[in-house]
Amino acid sequence: MQKIVPFLWFEDSKAEEAAKFYTSIFKNSKIINTMRYGKSGPGPEGSVMSVNFQLEGQDFYALNDNPQFKFTEALSLFVNCDTQKEVDELWEKLKEGGMELGPGWVKDKFGLAWQIVPSFLFEFLNDPDPEKSQRVMKSMMQMNKLDIDKLKQAYEGR
Known part of the structure; x- marks a missing residue:
């Protein structure tokens, strides 16, 4: 245990x-x-x-x-995802009967908050190049469900 x-x-x-x-x-x-x-x-x-x-x-x-x-967003369960397929599947299942809360956050039908996040996100947000990290942050803040391709494009400056 x-x-x-x-x-x-x-x-x-x-x-x-x-x-x-x-x-x-x-x-x-x-x-x-x-x-x-x-x-x-x-x-x-x-x-x-x-x-x-x-x-x-x-x-x-x-x-x-x-x-x-009741549950509040002060507690959430953080899920590292390796693929967009995994992000999409978890997001859709968890938001059924619940609601989207913002970048990467969804609340399920029981009121529990989840963060559905690509596993590389914190590496990108902690990049020593502030321009890269800020591009990723700006891109992320425009999303509800996180999009791996768009985050990678922002990181690479495309």
């Missing part, structure tokens, strides 16, 4: 639905365990209390609880 595991609090009874949704989107992902309430509660006996699942080998816990606390 990992030493540090993200623990995601879902409103009402969405934890199992969310875990199934996320594991259907990411390769090398699975539900590990579903924990149910017993007679002692506090939820109805037999209903889902929490779900332990993995996305690309990263462990997560999802908890069902009341809607008192």
Whole structure:
């Protein structure tokens, strides 16, 4: 087991639905365990209390609880993508029922924010040549879903 595991609090009874949704989107992902309430509660006996699942080998816990606390963009899950196909597929699946937030950011139907980002982006943004990095930043800020070809063109000055 990992030493540090993200623990995601879902409103009402969405934890199992969310875990199934996320594991259907990411390769090398699975539900590990579903924990149910017993007679002692506090939820109805037999209903889902929490779900332990993995996305690309990263462990997560999802908890069902009341809607008192909601996800905000102050926490997001960052996904490094190697191809435009991967960016496109993840973006489309995660925004279904959710919304686009801005350059590389999408909020899913459960309210969780994701950053869907080409793996080379920070290398480009940290280039020692400020003209290159600023061209990439300017290009990126004009997008919602990130476009690898356009970012590379900006980097190369084309």
